[in-house]
Amino acid sequence: MKTISFVSFYVILSALKTQGAVKNSSYPLPTQSVKNYISADGIAAWVKAWLGVLSREVNTARMKDENLTAEVQDLHRSDDNFDLIIQDVKQNVKNGIQSVSSLQADKVALSDQVTELQRQVQQLQTSLQQFAKTVTDLDKLKGILKGCTGRYTKHQDKEYYFGDPMTGRNQVMAQACCQLMGKNLVAVNSAEEFNFIEANIPQVEYSGYWCDAECINNRCIWKNSPTSVFYNPGRAGHNTDGTNGRETCLLMKWRGSVHYEDLSCTSTAFTAGFVCE
Secondary structure (H helix, E strand, C coil), X not given: CHHHHHHHHHHHHHHHHHCCCCCCCCCCCCCCCHHHCCCHHXXXXXXXXXHHHXXXXXXXXXXXXXXXXXXXXXXXXXXXXXXXXXXXXXXXXXXXXXXXXHHHHHHHHHHHHHHHHHHHHHHHHHHHHHHHHHHHHHHHHHHHHHCCCEEEEEECCEEEEEXXXXXXXXXXXXXXXXXXXXXXXXXXXXXXXXXXXXXXXXXXXXXXXXXXXXXXXXXXXXXXXXXXXXXXXXXCCXXXXXXXXXXXXXXEEECCCEEEEEECCCCCCCEEEEEEC
């Protein structure tokens, strides 16, 4: 039995030494029969020493296995971490795509805002042009108003405005003054009204006041009330024939009394006032 045990150890240890697993042993492997060893104690010590070697090798192998297991676990953890990194990358890519889409939407919205601002600027420019025109019109109106001075006079249920005589005023300009006051040139419908106007006209020779009449071929009407009565006192010196269709407007002119005098509507030959109602 001792011989078998020794041979078994011999075979195992020879294999370990051949593979380089056993180095620097204090008890070299036997090369002769066991009977050549001095004593049983020597053999026991030899076996014990090699059992220690085997124990250390087993522990080393176990440690390597544990280290390998730990490395495998680390690899698994690394693989899990890699999966997480891949997921993060995918999420970042998705977020990037969403950001690009959002930027594109913002670009479209900004473009729409720019277009709207351009439209508003165009409207503002148009408004400024209209405002400039209004200012110009107001300047013209101011100039007209300077030429529309006069006085208000009430008679019965009407309010009349007697515009001061001014050189260079024609019938068109006189009507414009009346319209600025919300009135029209006077239409004389009765002797009583004619006498009232005559009493309020300064008695200055060859000055006159424009009225609303239009005369063609000895027929006169009031422009703004063509169906109302056209009163003509029939005094000598009245001239209402509307010569050749050219002198179609009437000036109420003073010559000892008020007479109608037909003139071109654009005539500025007289120092003329006007009467509005």
